Amino acid sequence: MWRVAEPTVERLIQYLRVVEAFKKEGRYLVSSQEIADAMGIKATQVRKDLSFFGEVGKRGVGYNVSKLIDHLRYILFPSKEQKLAIVGAGKLGGALASYSGFEEDKGIYRVVALFDNDPQKIGDEIGGIKIYDIKDFHDIAEELDVRIVILTVPASVTQEVVDHILSTGRINGILNFSPVTPIVPKEVVLYNVDITTELKKVLFYVRQKRKRKKKKDF
Amino acid sequence: MWRVAEPTVERLIQYLRVVEAFKKEGRYLVSSQEIADAMGIKATQVRKDLSFFGEVGKRGVGYNVSKLIDHLRYILFPSKEQKLAIVGAGKLGGALASYSGFEEDKGIYRVVALFDNDPQKIGDEIGGIKIYDIKDFHDIAEELDVRIVILTVPASVTQEVVDHILSTGRINGILNFSPVTPIVPKEVVLYNVDITTELKKVLFYVRQKRKRKKKKDF
DNA sequence: TCTTGTGAAAACGTTCACAGCA
DNA sequence: TGCTGTGAACGTTTTCACAAGA
Numbered sequence: 101m102w103r104v105a106e107p108t109v110e111r112l113i114q115y116l117r118v119v120e121a122f123k124k125e126g127r128y129l130v131s132s133q134e135i136a137d138a139m140g141i142k143a144t145q146v147r148k149d150l151s152f153f154g155e156v157g158k159r160g161v162g163y164n165v166s167k168l169i170d171h172l173r174y175i176l177f178p179s180k181e182q183k184l185a186i187v188g189a190g191k192l193g194g195a196l197a198s199y200s201g202f203e204e205d206k207g208i209y210r211v212v213a214l215f216d217n218d219p220q221k222i223g224d225e226i227g228g229i230k231i232y233d234i235k236d237f238h239d240i241a242e243e244l245d246v247r248i249v250i251l252t253v254p255a256s257v258t259q260e261v262v263d264h265i266l267s268t269g270r271i272n273g274i275l276n277f278s279p280v281t282p283i284v285p286k287e288v289v290l291y292n293v294d295i296t297t298e299l300k301k302v303l304f305y306v307r308q309k310r311k312r313k314k315k316k317d318f
Numbered sequence: 319m320w321r322v323a324e325p326t327v328e329r330l331i332q333y334l335r336v337v338e339a340f341k342k343e344g345r346y347l348v349s350s351q352e353i354a355d356a357m358g359i360k361a362t363q364v365r366k367d368l369s370f371f372g373e374v375g376k377r378g379v380g381y382n383v384s385k386l387i388d389h390l391r392y393i394l395f396p397s398k399e400q401k402l403a404i405v406g407a408g409k410l411g412g413a414l415a416s417y418s419g420f421e422e423d424k425g426i427y428r429v430v431a432l433f434d435n436d437p438q439k440i441g442d443e444i445g446g447i448k449i450y451d452i453k454d455f456h457d458i459a460e461e462l463d464v465r466i467v468i469l470t471v472p473a474s475v476t477q478e479v480v481d482h483i484l485s486t487g488r489i490n491g492i493l494n495f496s497p498v499t500p501i502v503p504k505e506v507v508l509y510n511v512d513i514t515t516e517l518k519k520v521l522f523y524v525r526q527k528r529k530r531k532k533k534k535d536f
Numbered sequence: 537t538c539t540t541g542t543g544a545a546a547a548c549g550t551t552c553a554c555a556g557c558a
Numbered sequence: 559t560g561c562t563g564t565g566a567a568c569g570t571t572t573t574c575a576c577a578a579g580a
Binding site for chain 2 (some may be wrong): 104106109110113114117139140176177178179182184191192194195196198199200201202204205208209247248250254255272273274275278279281283287289291293295296297298299300301302303304305306307308309310
Binding site for chain 4 (some may be wrong): 105107108142144145148158159160161
């Protein structure tokens with residue numbers, strides 16, 4: 101199998117979305133330049149990425165929209181729909197359980213369960229998804245064929261919860277929304293989405309730019 | 319002013335959190351190795367980053383925890399508390415309005431307003447934050463001194479809403495949660511947090527690893 | 537002529553090896 | 559001796575320049 105660099109994977113995922121949008125507009129052909137413009141990157145970058153797995157466009161013509169979609173889907177998500185669980189049925193977990201953006205990705209993944217430790221919440225439903233007791237994670241995850249988890253628990257219990265869900269030996273992927281990076285065995289895929297860090301990056305660069313501008317003004 | 323690379327800024331922000339945690343534990347000194355371990359990176363990386371703005375540790379000793387915190391805060395966020403607005407009072411916007419993780423960053427930023435176009439919601443409060451009519455964005459943003467926006471609107475209206483809020487000329491930073499990358503003038507700082515892309519990266523690499531493992535097993 | 541595909545170069549980021557100090 | 563600071567080496571990612579093909 102090929103070894104794909106992480107920034108390339110990120111862009112391939114976005115190419116798929118962008119090209120699917122072109123298809124919805126009824127487009128039959130698309131150029132690397134058009135894809136690049138839609139994403140704010142360079143056309144050469146798009147061509148490098150797309151040609152990584154072999155030639156897929158036609159020189160002088162462009163890329164066939166439907167063919168390109170099939171190609172990207174085959175490379176990125178050739179498996180059947182993956183089942184996800186959201187662990188932590190608080191505000192953020194609840195918002196994700198009924199997040200409309202996930203609808204677009206039917207066939208790739210689907211949220212099938214919520215977990216929490218609050219007896220008040222267990223048994224309820226959010227967005228049509230049932231809340232289970234985190235104590236029953238082992239059994240329910242097995243029953244529902246869950247191997248990937250979205251983690252939306254408070255920072256203070258992140259490591260503890262991660263240890264618990266990994267003790268089942270089933271889970272091989274975690275998308276963590278807490279600002280604490282848990283320690284996981286290297287065979288588990290962990291990505292962190294830290295909202296507070298992203299916000300601070302915006303703040304830092306806004307200030308940086310103001311400064312640069314002032315300097316220029318002289 | 320210095321030019322700081324983006325991965326460096328991200329790590330500096332995390333050093334601040336990690337070192338503040340060490341301070342809470344009553345630590346007076348900390349080594350680059352300890353910081354590195356807490357973040358799963360190399361100690362040399364920590365030293366490179368921390369020495370970027372001049373020497374701040376003591377050779378043979380380590381870093382003074384309180385001094386290091388002051389130093390990082392001075393580099394990253396020397397300005398007064400920034401006011402943020404959340405545009406889009408749906409599930410995700412609501413969850414962020416009452417997100418407890420923001421409490422930790424008091425003094426750096428604060429959410430002061432929500433905006434939506436749904437007359438049903440306008441006038442309500444979420445997490446103590448009032449929902450205003452997006453039509454009044456210009457006036458309210460000026461009144462509340464908002465220059466940074468968290469965007470949690472549906473993908474289909476992302477560009478339209480961005481154009482509207484930028485037309486005030488006040489806004490110079492956007493943290494966008496929609497999976498569509500809006501086009502903004504280059505003087506506006508834009509960061510995208512695309513939950514669906516992060517999820518797909520996890521799925522891709524989980525599959526990749528399974529394959530690699532199988533190969534190894536032979 | 538138009539647009540893709542690609543080796544080579546440049547830019548960027550990380551790691552190493554060790555010098556410098558307490 | 560122990561730990562920081564840093565130039566040089568290394569690895570990775572992006573960009574360039576142009577060859578190849580419809």
